[in-house]
Amino acid sequence: MKDEPFAITLNVGSSLANHTGAWRTERPVYVDRMPPCNQACPAGENIQQWLFHAESGDYESAWRQLMRDNPLPAVMGRVCYHPCETACNRVQVDNAVGINSIERFLGDEAIKRGWTVPVPETTSGKRVLVVGSGPAGLSAAYHLRLLGHEVTVREAQEHPGGMMRYGIPRYRLPREVLDAEIDRITALGVGLELGTKVDDVLAAQRADGFDAVFLAVGAGIGKRAYIPAGDSARILDAVTLLGSMEGEDRPLLGRRVAVYGGGNTAMDAARTARRLGATDAVVVYRRTRDRMPAHDIEVEEALEEGVRMQWLSTIKHADEGRLTIERMELDEAGFPQPTGAFEELEADSVVLALGQESDLSLLREVPELTVDHGMVQVADGLMTGHEGIFAGGDMVPAERTVTVAVGHGKKAARHIDAYLRGTAYDPGPKHGLAAADRLNTWYYSDAPASVRPTLELARRVSTFDEVVQGLDESTALFEARRCMSCGNCFECDNCYGVCPDNAIIKLGPGKGFTIDLDYCKGCGLCAAECPCGAIDMVPEE
Structure with a gap:
């Protein structure tokens, strides 16, 4: 029997019989948005x-x-x-x-x-000096090496890692983890020169023929404050305390330790003091908890470990075994003001955690650089006032965290790469x-x-x-799997299932969907029911 031609009979009123796209005043468009x-x-x-x-x-x-x-x-x-x-x-x-x-x-x-990570097969022939092996320096070295440049990192300390090693305690960052990730970076061919302090950056650049320099010296000098003290008072800064934990000999703080300051470093110092045997570790801070710069999780963990907090207090005098504390109060602007009320606090030692500064002595022969409040000023691409010298991390104006420093290293690497190639780095537009x-x-x-x-x-x-x-x-x-894929289609098929006109066409796994505009009447149901907001309704042209 001869096969009959295949035909479809359309019922009047069905979505296939009526090209409802003619009704449309706006149409759906699949978009990508920034999570x-x-x-x-x-x-x-x-x-x-x-x-x-x-x-x-x-x-x-x-x-x-x-x-x-x-x-x-x-x-x-x-x-x-x-x-x-x-x-x-x-x-x-x-x-x-x-x-x-x-x-x-x-x-x-x-x-x-x-x-x-695969080692780059080719090199550009350009050489870059990175000063400092903290998060900014390591990040820059990593990205520059992947971009094909030869990189040498010079570190003044005997071990790499910067403040990740000498400022973050082991109970937060085990050293074997830090070492493993640094080893992976050096395995790419990044040169690492330890115990090598750069005293003059321009002289170092000229002597070894580096085509560009990235400065990432960090902020490894603890700020000091004038506190009247007796000859036998024991006062040290938090940076010195935390850095000394990498040595053979543990510092002796005594049974009662006062930490002066309210940042994350103060929390680390107090928690370290507890681990060194202090039965009483107290943080003395001039403001209230809600104005404390330390992150909440740091404060909570310190409190869990028995660290005491003395809010609205400042140290007026230190002597052997005791401190004189003045109570403070906040004015209408939120600034602490002295009250004239004093009390004594027993303390065998005082740890100052009042912030940190960068050692900028290596820049004394670079007059083109602008330094403001102890920080090097940089342009959008992290280049300093001297051509070919870039800077990032804690030594430039920014939030002082490992994450920010890693981001600086990547950003600097891309701009240094463009500089070495005689071009300009353009990151391109970002999605909404x-x-x-x-x-x-x-x-x-x-x-x-x-x-x-x-x-x-x-x-x-x-x-x-x-x-x-x-x-x-x-x-x-x-x-x-809890991620909601905000702003980007993950092919849940919602739009395909709810479309009353069968106008959504599946393109296959990983390829998304398209709209048959002959049948889409612009009802907007697909956009309303998209879980991740990856469909926009736009006016019809």
């Missing part, structure tokens, strides 16, 4: 992209995506204060995604499995923000964030073992 976590990351990580790989269980791809922007994920997963989580839209449903804990899991997994009001959170079920385990409280003050532990594989996978 708020990406926008908030000082290191410029593509967080949503590496979370996409992690939630499928492809941890190596996730790690490699992470390493495009940040060469220290295991470090950052421990010490970053995760502004990405503060910006996370997931709080509209339950809790922010534990981005920082997943980053730590990926960093630790890479160390455990020995994942490495995927704000929370663009999402349809009804489609996301409650899944409270995973909590990282911590070391038993009874063991904390008797050991420098790491306090905050990492996630295991199953928990990290669960946490990654």
